[in-house]
Amino acid sequence: MTPPARRFATDVITFYHPDFWGLDSADALRDWAFADPQAFWLRVMDASAEAGITALELTFAPGDIDSALRAFGGAAAFRRELAARGLSVVSAFVAGADAPDWRQDGALPAIVADAERRAAFLAEVGAELLVTGLPMRTTFGTRPPFFVDAAYLTRMADIAHVVGEAVSRYGVKLAFHTESNSTFWYERDIDLFMALTDPRYVWLCPDSCHIALGGGDPVAVARRHSQRIALAHWKDAVRPIDVELTIDETVFAQQQPYMTELGTGIVDWRAWADAMSGTPGAGIVLVELDEAADPVAALRAGRAVVEAATQP
Template sequence: MDETTARGTEPQRYAVDLFAFWHPSVWGLETVADIKELGARDPRRLWDRLLTLVTDSGVQAIEVTFAPFDWRTAVAAYGSLSGLLAELDARGLAIVSGYLPSLEDPVALLPENRASLLEAVGGYVDFLAAVGATALVGSAPLRGTRGAITASFVDLATASRLAVPFHEIGAICQRAGIRFALHTESHSQMWTARDIDLFMLATDPFYVGLCPDAAHIVLGGGDPVAIAAKHSDRLVTAHWKDATGPMSWDLPIDKSIHVAHREFCRVPGEGIVDWAAWAAVMKSAGLLDPVLLEIDAIDTPVESIRRAIRHLDGVLATV
């Protein structure tokens, strides 16, 4: 198929969150801990291989994420910011956004730890601005397991408390010309349609936007197209990922919950998301350049990304 899409004569650009390459077998390793060890011991070896996988998949940009697929390891791999930029330019790649894992840690969000968090965010945001990225994305901490002996609730008080660090991070981003967006992570405190409404109400739109993830919204029983359209004025970026349908709210919520999500996640075109309708909302919001794919950690990321691109090229040609 001709790569020309709704953008006219220019080929459609795609980006991918680097989480797509998180599976140990991609690296010939046994565990995720082995990937982290390789990144700490030999960042250049890891990042050379990572960027080769990225270019082989057919995307033109990336969202940096957890270490060692993070910005600090990337800079260490090439000796400096300028060295990293030269490597990206040589490969025809760009960095469009960054994911902030520390927002998932409730301890990091405590008032007594806020200064350390904000200092780290400042360095991250300065990096994103320097490489020409536009967005910083983060998820709220996990919910408590439903029915647990010690129950926890996501209510207006919860959203108001979390809005404090979210606003502070948003202000740091604004000063650097970066936009901050909350991500709709499954089983997090901002997951269901109601949760998203709650956090959009509790936060200032001048400083806090939204990064809807189509798959995670489906997993929570929501309609990703309707939610994205409802909050179209808050959209900063979006994760294009598919899902087979809703998953239970009653799973035990612990550190393994993210692995449980993978059973239900699919590449775009292999689940139930209405991608034509989703793409129309994103086009109206100016978020088609690039389309940011999120592929769950699987052992065939390059092939999966290529399948997603083939499907979405067809969809976007009609939008």
Template sequence: MASGDRLRFGVDLVTFFHPGFWGVADDGAIVEYARTEPRAFWDKILDSVQASGVTGVELTFSPFNWQDAIKTYGSVEAFEAELSGRGLTLCSGFFAELEAAGDFTQAEAQRAIIDKAERYADFLRACGSDIMVIGAPLRQTLGARPVRFHDFDRAKVIADFLNRLGAILYARGLRLALHTEAHSIFAAARDVDLMMLLTDPAYVHMCPDTAHIIVAGSDPVQLVDRHHERMIIAHWKDAIGPMPADTLIDEHIHDRHRPYFCGFGLGRVDWPAWIRLLRDRSFEGWAILELDAASDPVRDIANGLTLVRQALLPIYR
């Protein structure tokens, strides 16, 4: 089997969340354009993914989510036809509800999350995907009061819910993959080790994001090597280095991440070591060439894919 068959490349649609790509003033204007001109909005995204050279699409938050896609094209079948007509595959879907749920250890909140996850899972399966990438809850800002320690007892409560959610998704044909989101409870090396220890490997898998692991102050190659058997999909992204330990963690934390991300091959990720790890551990699956809000995403994704094919895939072979 050729290396190109064992590694398949896609993009997360957050890559297109940049005002410059849409010719508008700010993020709010992107959302407004998606609301008023949904067909033009989605056609441009899918045409751009096709033009970039990757073949996979990972859905994410609104206006790039599954509900928006169905509303725009009229049905699940119509959306899948738009993908396949361009030679594209829905490789995965990002689920951000844990981060937004507040105290999801409460039974009512858990029921709401499970309901949303089940409906999302049914959509993903109908489009041929079997992976739901899930963002973990955010950590607390260093020094905040009252202090909420992320210790064994708290982590176990979260892990128990993830185990149950993973089993529910498995029954619907989906695999749960935890995403290493910087400033969440699943990004820094110790936190990832703890959650991997407490969750059942049969039902809870891993989606490492190389850039977010660096922003969290850890080494993606060393970290993923310890848990390589849990990785079922990965986000390939670069970063210039770790953020300060006392970074404010609030609703704007994802905006604060952006200046630390950089073009593929221009940051701290040791890409030759990364691809050797995937080769030596016999990883096969989707590689998501994600960029957080690129002003020229087609060029950036295509350039990243060229670097991968010329410099990395020969190592992988």
């Protein structure tokens, strides 16, 4: 069987390093991008095209849906700007302080409304994937303890079914991302949640780095759940996280030292590429490089690793 044509994508977070913008901090970048969202997006688009990237995943601000709408006035205009550079949107990540909390009682109507708003944008911009995660764990040793047990994941599965069905009406699939220190991180979390959810409405977005950071085998996870992988994040890890991190607003920064550019860490890229080749999401390779100071060079290097790993 001939494999599908491969397109390279990246998450907009790849462009969040302040050095790329000649600024001195992440806060300065957020402020500048909020003041001039069109200038932010045009440079992201141009750099993506220069790096040979053809698709983007939207994420938290400043590379979020609201920013794109403010920059261009609507999804259709945003789509036209992307298309003029040979680009498209492949997905959007449910992120940001305004995203409803799945653990909060009575939040389901707000969760569904938020997902439908994002799905409507994705449909208009020509994308088919809404990527989300499950809530974070609590810091180990916190009292009272919070257990990620069957009852908890069953509640999450019930919500996922409602959201997945709601966005399916827009032609959008709901895929779950394997975020470090979340309740969808360890191999056991992934296996149990996927077993509890209907494959017609709930898909998987495995992140090779984050699964490895949890001490798991990303290739084994991909092989077990191959027919439910709508998209994957190709990202490398230095080693599993070997300490108990404090899970608060700084946890993502605490994870950074364990992440690295493709080909410089522990992920077996040839085996990962082989596992990805038989998935529904095989046509897109999303190279994720958090906050690269030189994103064009980093994305080109990442593409080279992928191309080497996929050679016969």
